[in-house]
Amino acid sequence: MKCFKYRKDTIIELKIDAHLWCLGSYAERYVPGGYFEDLSLEKKLEIFSRIDGLDGLVIFYPTVPLPSDPDKILKLLSNYNLKASVIEPEIWSDRKWRDGAFSTSDKKIREEAIKIMKEGMDLAKALEADSVLLWPAHDGFDYPFQTDYKDSWKYMVETVNQICSYDSSIKVALEAKSKDPRQKQYLSSTGKALAFINDVGCENLGCALDVGHALMAGESLAESLTLIDSHRKIFQIHLNDNYKDADPDMVLGTVNFWEILEFFYYLNKTDYKSWSTLDIISARDDRVKTLELAVKMTKLFKNLADKLSENDNKIEKNLKGYHFADNMDMITEILFK
Numbered sequence: 001m002k003c004f005k006y007r008k009d010t011i012i013e014l015k016i017d018a019h020l021w022c023l024g025s026y027a028e029r030y031v032p033g034g035y036f037e038d039l040s041l042e043k044k045l046e047i048f049s050r051i052d053g054l055d056g057l058v059i060f061y062p063t064v065p066l067p068s069d070p071d072k073i074l075k076l077l078s079n080y081n082l083k084a085s086v087i088e089p090e091i092w093s094d095r096k097w098r099d100g101a102f103s104t105s106d107k108k109i110r111e112e113a114i115k116i117m118k119e120g121m122d123l124a125k126a127l128e129a130d131s132v133l134l135w136p137a138h139d140g141f142d143y144p145f146q147t148d149y150k151d152s153w154k155y156m157v158e159t160v161n162q163i164c165s166y167d168s169s170i171k172v173a174l175e176a177k178s179k180d181p182r183q184k185q186y187l188s189s190t191g192k193a194l195a196f197i198n199d200v201g202c203e204n205l206g207c208a209l210d211v212g213h214a215l216m217a218g219e220s221l222a223e224s225l226t227l228i229d230s231h232r233k234i235f236q237i238h239l240n241d242n243y244k245d246a247d248p249d250m251v252l253g254t255v256n257f258w259e260i261l262e263f264f265y266y267l268n269k270t271d272y273k274s275w276s277t278l279d280i281i282s283a284r285d286d287r288v289k290t291l292e293l294a295v296k297m298t299k300l301f302k303n304l305a306d307k308l309s310e311n312d313n314k315i316e317k318n319l320k321g322y323h324f325a326d327n328m329d330m331i332t333e334i335l336f337k
Contacts, residue, residue, distance in 0.1 A: 011306055012270065013273070015275045016056065018278040021281070022291050041066070051291065052295070055081075056085030057083070057084060073127060105148075105152075110155060117134065117172075125169070131208075133172075137177075138182060156186060160172075161202060173206055176210075210279065212240040222263050225266050236274060252298055260301055308334060315327055
């Protein structure tokens with residue numbers, strides 16, 4: 001790995017996107033009918049278009065309820081001043097994935113996952129989206145003596161290598177998560193994700209750092225971000241919050257203020273140019289107001305981090321001397337004076 005240095009001369013530009021699920025009905029196992037009636041596609045896009053600072057739409061593949069033709073998607077989004085940000089192939093909701101999509105011993109299932117991912121990559125190229133998400137949702141285990149760990153890892157490496165090798169011009173973003181839907185996910189942490197990326201050996205494979213997943217895994221957000229950035233592998237960022245025991249996709253910054261602030265401070269030290277994706281659910285409150293709040297909170301934390309970045313030399317000096325109290329005294333003065 002090349003010698004890593006922070007890029008201190010720039011502060012990143014914030015680009016915010018979200019997926020249509022942010023305005024969904026929020027069906028779940030306790031309320032399978034959902035907490036809300038679903039909105040029409042046109043209504044959802046209209047809501048997106050009038051939220052200041054929300055400029056991108058995450059496109060799921062298959063694209064329903066959007067059109068399947070890329071030109072029609074682009075025309076529809078342009079009517080609402082939205083851009084196609086990233087592509088998320090849906091490889092989790094069908095029971096056929098129950099033993100894993102990428103690590104299963106069933107070659108036919110792995111080949112089907114490869115096919116869907118390749119089609120998602122084609123769509124990303126047609127829409128000029130920034131990257132394609134790969135979330136191995138069911139690739140894991142629940143019990144001891146349930147799976148062959150060595151073969152599962154091998155199959156997963158081979159499968160993802162085939163996917164990434166299909167088109168090296170398309171970035172593939174790997175999303176780690178410690179649990180859910182499996183009790184133990186194979187790619188359960190930032191460190192495992194980076195080890196896996198190293199084993200796959202494709203330059204276009206990187207990380208999708210989900211803030212909520214990292215919190216649930218007991219990680220330091222800023223440390224995980226820095227580790228990924230040291231390998232130049234930050235391809236996507238997903239923004240949400242939680243109490244570190246589950247992944248309810250709460251609004252960013254409503255629980256873990258200081259850790260999220262530190263995350264944005266260190267994000268400003270990177271040259272990240274892609275989207276910051278709002279990955280939230282609001283099952284019991286107003287969906288539209290909650291999405292507006294999520295955009296507002298994201299911009300707020302970015303602005304607070306920018307203020308700290310203006311005092312970067314003083315903060316860094318304290319960090320080098322491990323002067324926590326001096327840093328927190330100065331930071332609170334900057335933010336709350």
